[in-house]
Amino acid sequence: MAKKGWDEFEIGAMLRTFDGKIDDIAGTQQEDRAYSQSSSYTASVADWRLIKPIFNKDYCIDCQFCWVYCPDVSIISRDKKLIGVDMDHCKGCGICVEVCPTNPKSLLMFPEQADEETEIASWPKKDEEEA
Amino acid sequence: MAFDKMELRDIEVWDGNFAAAQAMRQSQIDVVAAYPITPSTPIVEGYAQFLADGYIEGEFVMVESEHAAMSGCIGAAAAGGRVATATSSQGLALMSETLYQASGMRLPIVLNLVNRALASPLNVNGDHSDMYMVRDSGWIQFDAFCPQEAYDLNLIAFRVAEDHDVRLPAIVNQDGFMTSHTAQGVHTLTDDVAYGFVGEFKPMNDMLDFEHPVTHGVQTEEDWHFEHKARQHNDLMTKVMPKIKEVFADFEKLTGRKYSPVEKYDMDDADVCVVCLGTSVETAREVAKEMRTQGIKAGVIGLRVIRPFPFFEIAEALKNVKAIAALDRSSPNGAAGMLFNEIAGSLYNTQNRALLSGYIYGLGGRDLTKAHLVSLFKELQANVDAGKVTTQLQQFIGVRGPKLAYL
Numbered sequence: 001m002a003k004k005g006w007d008e009f010e011i012g013a014m015l016r017t018f019d020g021k022i023d024d025i026a027g028t029q030q031e032d033r034a035y036s037q038s039s040s041y042t043a044s045v046a047d048w049r050l051i052k053p054i055f056n057k058d059y060c061i062d063c064q065f066c067w068v069y070c071p072d073v074s075i076i077s078r079d080k081k082l083i084g085v086d087m088d089h090c091k092g093c094g095i096c097v098e099v100c101p102t103n104p105k106s107l108l109m110f111p112e113q114a115d116e117e118t119e120i121a122s123w124p125k126k127d128e129e130e131a
Numbered sequence: 132m133a134f135d136k137m138e139l140r141d142i143e144v145w146d147g148n149f150a151a152a153q154a155m156r157q158s159q160i161d162v163v164a165a166y167p168i169t170p171s172t173p174i175v176e177g178y179a180q181f182l183a184d185g186y187i188e189g190e191f192v193m194v195e196s197e198h199a200a201m202s203g204c205i206g207a208a209a210a211g212g213r214v215a216t217a218t219s220s221q222g223l224a225l226m227s228e229t230l231y232q233a234s235g236m237r238l239p240i241v242l243n244l245v246n247r248a249l250a251s252p253l254n255v256n257g258d259h260s261d262m263y264m265v266r267d268s269g270w271i272q273f274d275a276f277c278p279q280e281a282y283d284l285n286l287i288a289f290r291v292a293e294d295h296d297v298r299l300p301a302i303v304n305q306d307g308f309m310t311s312h313t314a315q316g317v318h319t320l321t322d323d324v325a326y327g328f329v330g331e332f333k334p335m336n337d338m339l340d341f342e343h344p345v346t347h348g349v350q351t352e353e354d355w356h357f358e359h360k361a362r363q364h365n366d367l368m369t370k371v372m373p374k375i376k377e378v379f380a381d382f383e384k385l386t387g388r389k390y391s392p393v394e395k396y397d398m399d400d401a402d403v404c405v406v407c408l409g410t411s412v413e414t415a416r417e418v419a420k421e422m423r424t425q426g427i428k429a430g431v432i433g434l435r436v437i438r439p440f441p442f443f444e445i446a447e448a449l450k451n452v453k454a455i456a457a458l459d460r461s462s463p464n465g466a467a468g469m470l471f472n473e474i475a476g477s478l479y480n481t482q483n484r485a486l487l488s489g490y491i492y493g494l495g496g497r498d499l500t501k502a503h504l505v506s507l508f509k510e511l512q513a514n515v516d517a518g519k520v521t522t523q524l525q526q527f528i529g530v531r532g533p534k535l536a537y538l
Contacts, residue, residue: 006358006365011298012237013351013359014336017344025344 015039030073041089045072049092051109053085056120060106066096082106103127134188137181139319147281147310150317151217151243151303152177154285156186157325161212161332164192164203168222169255170307171245175217189213197222201229201240208238209347211337213289215240219307220247223261227268233300234269235363236348239292240300241285242270246409247307248495256496257307259408259460262437263469269363271301271371272437276394276412279317281305283388286320289329290378296370298335299363304437308496309410320386328385367439375436392436393444397423401430403511404449406474407458408434411492411499415458418504427512434470445477454486454511454520460493467525467538486514489538492528503528 010016015038025033035041060082067075067082074090076083085096085107097107104124137156145153152174155163165175181187190207194200197218208214218226223244233240246262248254262272273288275281281303288301305311320328336345351359372392379390396416398404405415412433422429432448434441449455459468466472471489478484490507493499507528514520524538 004358006361009358009362010336011362011366012336013235013347013349015346015349017346021342022344023342 029078044088045091046088049090049112051092051094052087052112052114053090053092053094053096053107054110054114054116054119055082055084056106056108056123057082058106058123059102059104061102063101065099065101066107069095069099071095135185136322137186139321141319142316143319144314145278145282145317146173146312146314147275147278147305148173148245148312149177150278150282151285151305152181153319154282154325155215155241155243156181157320157322158213158215158286158289158329159188159326160215161189162192162204162207162214163189163216164194164200164207164214165216166194166197166200166218166222168197168219170247170257170311171217171219171222171243173311174243174245197225198229201226201233201242204240205229205233205236205238208233208240209236209338211334211339213293213332214238215242215285215289217243217245219245220249220255220261223265224249227265230265230268230270230300232348235359237298237363238300239289239298241288241292242300242302243281243285244302244304245307245311246304252495254495255307257309257311257409258494258496259304260462260494262302262304262408263459263461265302266438266469269299269367270438271297271299271367271375273301273303274408274434274437275303275305275310276410276433277310278305278313278315279388280390281310282317282319283382283386283390286325286329287375287378287382287390290381291371291375293330293332294374295333295335297366297374299367299371304409306409318386318388324385328382371439372436372441390435391444392434392441393448394433394435395448396431396433398430398432398448398452400428401452402428402515403454403456403508404430404432404452405456405458405504405507405511406432406434406445406470408437408460408470411458411460414499414501415504418501418508421501422505422508427508429508429511440473440477442473442477445474446481449474449478449485450481450483452483452485454514455488456507456511457487457489458499459489459491461491462494463491463525471525486511486520487524488514488520488522489525490528491525494530497529499529 019034019036067077074086167175204214248258249260273284284303292301383389415431419429457470468489523536527535
């Protein structure tokens, strides 16, 4: 890609999302799709992050709010079950944490260098509502 | 959804606007997004009337400005349809931001530009300021001298722009009021023949091709922008002119009407010649004919194609001429004038460096009369006799007050 000359790419300021023809794109998982080199899926934006979400499945009720609200489609959900965060495309905006309804939250933001297992072990306790 | 065909006589009395609207109807355009502005309003009105009367199958989008009109056209063209619109003057100025998007995205839109002066002072009459304003926007530009040519060049523009090797938007210029509101006899083609010439639209990289999704209008920074612009310029310089000549030849086979990128009149043995655009070409031809009876070997060159500029054709046409006048119908505002510059550029390295002078005329619809041209041709002959340009290089024709001349 980086070494191409002016006569070696297609005309117009256009990019193809996939290599070749696609069919049943809705029925194909992201990791199984033939994304092209020029698709943003093949680019990592992990270095944009300063803080990252950590997912604690012990409290998750699979309501899918985070999946709906994530602006970068970085919440990975399979069969209506949340299984984790796509760390190549998450930019650490914190919206998933904001919309998480559980108590305590199943997703929390931590510094980029935080260790996942350590943080899950010391997960905050349930907030008691003041009477 | 069916649409009706229109029965046309062999010769109809049309003004340039109506001729353009009829050509648009016959091309069976998918989407027209347009905003009316004098003097091109009747193109949009006429097209909308055809649609209301059931002669058109496409969509007509009523937008809130020319910027939105061209944006709508770009969206429709990227989606994969035949697209056209019309505008003038201030409307084109408002469109100018999106014109560069259209050419950079290589979308074959046809724009009918009815030339009109740019404010201020506000003026609705014809000059070439708007044509000159977007000359570097990457659009192919044709120039019609009369309603017949406005009709023909619209059909030709679709063929050239939509070719898969070219894929560049095209402007068809005609003079505001002088062409657009002056009715003349126009030889028509039947709906079937006209559509047969333009051909069915063949989409390319269209966004509605769901099996090959594309993103149009991406961002490139210093790492790719130059390559894209270089590709576009290369295609304009190498692919467009051969294609235009090919389509002109096809059109001549169909109708007998011959077009070429540089329209020559009496140039075979001409000593002096005028190079101009639009309706002035026809006036200049009349005067050149009279000049011949007075012993001045006068010729006229009208540019049919302004962008890409026909450098080699111009150099060829002017190779034996001794004195040339470049007539610019736009205020040069601190420069020599576009035609003067381009012709100087075409001739600078040729064997024949003819005497070249520039004239500014006709701003805001000011008439260029035969008397003006008679004295102009005589001035050119005086240059030939003296062997040098006897006046200053840039002169103004037909402006009140003391004579203006510069350079």
